[in-house]
Amino acid sequence: xxxxxxxxxxxxxxxxxxxxxxxxxxxxxxxxxxxxxxxxxxxxxxxxxxxxxxxxxxxxxxxxxxxxxxxxxxxxxxxxxxxxxxxxxxxxxxxxxxxxxxxxxxxxxxxxxxxxxxxxxxxxxxxxxxxxxxxxxxxxxxxxxxxxxxxxxxxxxxxxxxxxxxxxxxxxxxxxxxxxxxxxxxxxxxxxxxxxxxxxxxxxxxxxxxxxxxxxxxxxxxxxxxxxxxxxxxxxxxxxxxxxxxxxxxxxxxxxxxxxxxxxxxxxxxxxxxxxxxxxxxxxxxxxxxxxxxxxxxxxxxxxxxxxxxxxxxxxxxxxxxxxxxxxxxxxxxxxxxxxxxxxxxxxxxxxxxxxxx
Amino acid sequence: xxxxxxxxxxxxxxxxxxxxxxxxxxxxxxxxxxxxxxxxxxxxxxxxxxxxxxxxxxxxxxxxxxxxxxxxxxxxxxxxxxxxxxxxxxxxxxxxxxxxxxxxxxxxxxxxxxxxxxxxxxxxxxxxxxxxxxxxxxxxxxxxxxxxxxxxxxxxxxxxxxxxxxxxxxxxxxxxxxxxxxxxxxxxxxxxxxxxxxxxxxxxxxxxxxxxxxxxxxxxxxxxxxxxxxxxxxxxxxxxxxxxxxxxxxxxxxxxxxxxxxxxxxxxxxxxxxxxxxxxxxxxxxxxxxxxxxxxx
Numbered sequence: 001x002x003x004x005x006x007x008x009x010x011x012x013x014x015x016x017x018x019x020x021x022x023x024x025x026x027x028x029x030x031x032x033x034x035x036x037x038x039x040x041x042x043x044x045x046x047x048x049x050x051x052x053x054x055x056x057x058x059x060x061x062x063x064x065x066x067x068x069x070x071x072x073x074x075x076x077x078x079x080x081x082x083x084x085x086x087x088x089x090x091x092x093x094x095x096x097x098x099x100x101x102x103x104x105x106x107x108x109x110x111x112x113x114x115x116x117x118x119x120x121x122x123x124x125x126x127x128x129x130x131x132x133x134x135x136x137x138x139x140x141x142x143x144x145x146x147x148x149x150x151x152x153x154x155x156x157x158x159x160x161x162x163x164x165x166x167x168x169x170x171x172x173x174x175x176x177x178x179x180x181x182x183x184x185x186x187x188x189x190x191x192x193x194x195x196x197x198x199x200x201x202x203x204x205x206x207x208x209x210x211x212x213x214x215x216x217x218x219x220x221x222x223x224x225x226x227x228x229x230x231x232x233x234x235x236x237x238x239x240x241x242x243x244x245x246x247x248x249x250x251x252x253x254x255x256x257x258x259x260x261x262x263x264x265x266x267x268x269x270x271x272x273x274x275x276x277x278x279x280x281x282x283x284x285x286x287x288x289x290x291x292x293x294x295x296x297x298x299x300x301x302x303x304x305x306x307x308x309x310x311x312x313x314x315x316x317x318x319x320x321x322x323x324x325x326x327x328x329x330x331x332x333x334x335x336x337x338x339x340x341x342x343x344x345x346x347x348x349x350x351x352x353x354x355x356x357x358x
Numbered sequence: 359x360x361x362x363x364x365x366x367x368x369x370x371x372x373x374x375x376x377x378x379x380x381x382x383x384x385x386x387x388x389x390x391x392x393x394x395x396x397x398x399x400x401x402x403x404x405x406x407x408x409x410x411x412x413x414x415x416x417x418x419x420x421x422x423x424x425x426x427x428x429x430x431x432x433x434x435x436x437x438x439x440x441x442x443x444x445x446x447x448x449x450x451x452x453x454x455x456x457x458x459x460x461x462x463x464x465x466x467x468x469x470x471x472x473x474x475x476x477x478x479x480x481x482x483x484x485x486x487x488x489x490x491x492x493x494x495x496x497x498x499x500x501x502x503x504x505x506x507x508x509x510x511x512x513x514x515x516x517x518x519x520x521x522x523x524x525x526x527x528x529x530x531x532x533x534x535x536x537x538x539x540x541x542x543x544x545x546x547x548x549x550x551x552x553x554x555x556x557x558x559x560x561x562x563x564x565x566x567x568x569x570x571x572x573x574x575x576x577x578x579x580x581x582x583x584x585x586x587x588x589x590x591x592x593x594x595x596x597x598x599x600x601x602x603x604x605x606x607x608x609x610x611x612x613x614x615x616x617x618x619x620x621x622x623x624x625x626x627x628x629x630x631x632x633x634x635x636x637x638x639x640x641x642x643x644x645x646x647x648x649x650x651x652x653x654x655x
Contacts, residue, residue: 076451125643128393128593131454132585133639136632139582143629147622262458269455315469323466329459333452334444 021194026352035187042179050175052287054247057182058240059283061189063267064276065236070265071274072197073229074209075122079134080237080264082141085256086111087238088245089145092157095245100161104185104242108235115234122226126212138258145253154253159245178247185243189236190276196232205229266329272341281340289328293320360493365611371500371569373607374507379562379580380587380599381510382434382555388531388594389551391450392442395457397559398581399464402574404430404560405567406473412481419483427560434556438549446548461581468574478572480564499569506565510558511600518596523550531594586631590638592648601646606631 005025012018022028042050062084069077087107094103118137122130146154163169169177196202204225207215212222245251263286271282297317300306310316336342379401386394408426411417417425441460445453468474484498517524529537530547538544563577570576587606591598610627618624644650 070451074449074451076454121639121643125639128391128450128454129589129639129643131393132589132635135582135585136635136639139632140629140636143625143632147625149622153623262462265455265458269451273451314472315474318474319466319469321466322462322469326459326462326464326466330441330456330463333448333456333459334441337448337452 019198021198038183039180042176047172047175050179052291054175054179054182056280056283056287057179057186058244058247059264059267059287060280061182061186061243062237062240062264063271063279063283064189064193065233065240066264066268067274067279068193068197068205068236069229069233070268072202072205072209073226075119075226075229076128076131076265077134077230077233078131078258078261078265079118079138079141080233081256081258081260082134082138083111083115083234083237084241084244084260085141085145085251085253086114086234087241088251088256089151089157089241090238091242091245092159092251093150095159095161100164100181100242100246104239104246107242107245108238111238111241112231112235115237116227116231118234119227119230122230123223134261135258138261142253142257145256156250156252158250160249161246174249175247178243182243182247185239189239193236193276201225201228263325266325269337270328270332270339272339272344275339275341277344278339278341281344285340286325286328289324290321293324296320361615362612364494365615366608367494367496368500369608369611370604371496371503371607372610373604374503375562375565375569375580375603376583376587376607377600377603378503378507378510378558378565379584380591380603381514381596382558382562383584383588384591384594384596384599385527385551385558386555387588388596389527390442390548392453392457394555395454396437396461396464396581397555397584398578399461399468400430400434400556400559401563401566401580402468402473402577403433403464403563404556405563405572405577406468406471406478406574408560408564409473409478409480409567409572413478419481423561423564426564427557430556430560430563431553432556434552434554434559435549438552442548442552443545465578473572473574475574478567480567480572484568497569499565503565503569506561507600510561514596523547527551583631586635586638589635589643589645592645594649595645595647598645598647606634609634 012020012023022031042053045053062080065083066077066080069075069080087104087110090107090110091100091103094106098106114137118133119130121133142154145151151157161169164177167177197205204215204220207218207220208222208225212226215225216222241256244255248255267282267286268278269282270285271278271280297320300316332339379397382400383394383397386392404426407429408422411422411425412419415422437460441456442453445456484502488495488497489501490496518528519525526537526542527547527550529540529542530544534544562580566572566577566580583606584603587602588599589602590605591600591602609630613630614624614627617626617630638645
């Protein structure tokens, strides 16, 4: 028996082994190390840095969902933010009566139901048309919320939670408390994701994506599989939306617009479609890109010398964000369509045999 | 009743703009199966180039319009050559995302010009007084919109029926392999489709500019209104694009006229196209004139 810790690759010989999550002991060790790092990290950071981390982790949950619909099932969804909004508004309406560990699953369930409804055309048509169905839902959602007095017509609805099992959540520890809640949820969602997609159901998704007629002939039900993919993707978005509502202490429609949906797609692509690592790297990359662009435009606004060069009427500050965002998408698609995940893979395969050459 | 006809007439005028924008969109889809999310940006850029030429360089308006149409056609061509040509054969999601990314880049570029914010209008070149016929008012820009669409339809009809290029485009749309084997350059056809799409987008943008003034957000929004129009008409049908565009325009105006009073905050004209889109996808996904896809394993 070879030493399992020195194992450098995948030596699976049976189907049983092939369905395991981790191929080597080192993988388990690296995941544990990552989790410990994530647990310790907020203790070393400022409140504002934890705030950014929280957004990244919440978006990571939404992108995980998108990776089921788009990454695995190949159904393009430009409505992920709207599904997130469904979850968030459900939480906003039920939060005064129920604790958060009930409202968030409830929001997720409602979002999943909406996902299934929007996915109905997938029983008959394929990819491109579905993208447009989600686009329509996205637009209808924002419009409807903007006209519903019960939802403050899209203005801010407060979501308050002051203590949890006697633990007071105030201004100082708000970000840190929610960091751990979000992290815990994210870990649960990742475990569910992995288990869901390595089993029969995940394989059905891939089969339906690659050729739905063939999948049909093999005894899978393409229509139901696609509907499930939509519902599951929306469920993840609903969880993310619920967490966002509590964490931001309010629900505003600006968080759930088409631009945000496009942002999620960009995160999924930049991270690498259909991967857990990508679902974490993508949101982090896009969020930090936007943050640095915002800082950069602040700096431009503050600097006298640059202000004098720029002709009047030109708004460099608001041009930077869409310009950098669009360029990142286009460049990744043209030069690294497998996303940041591929870089991670290259690094990992280098270290697999380290310190030996091979 | 005269209200109804008024809504109908202005609906047809708005719808002609959608139809014009949808023509280019359908052309791209028909030849290369790409859904172009940057169409609104092409519309806006065309309209702004025309404005810059007419108002800043003081070119005669007809010349400015013509130059802007050609420039936007060139932009469409360049976009295809530089970005989309590399993605032939990639999964659909990549192609769609590239057009989304391009839309974002073009947005950013427009913010770098003075057109990123504020409203502009072309130097007046049409009579200001609207026409009145039996209690219905029609403004000259509205007539221009309908006229432009009709003109483009005629041109397209001639182009696709008579010219070699047009016929080869139809051939590529029908069967890429077969058309390659008889010597049609598929690459050239793709590039041409984008160029023609740029031309129609620019004309749509200019018509919007004369009807309701130039504003980046509202010009880009037309790019979104195109989706319901093309789905209703059938994604790959040129007559469908026109019928769909005009239907959406009329529905919008009727909704604004009759439904807005029942909705707090109004604005039903903004959502009705997307409701139509969803309903069409549920019940008749290939639209009125689109071809129903039949697949084999």
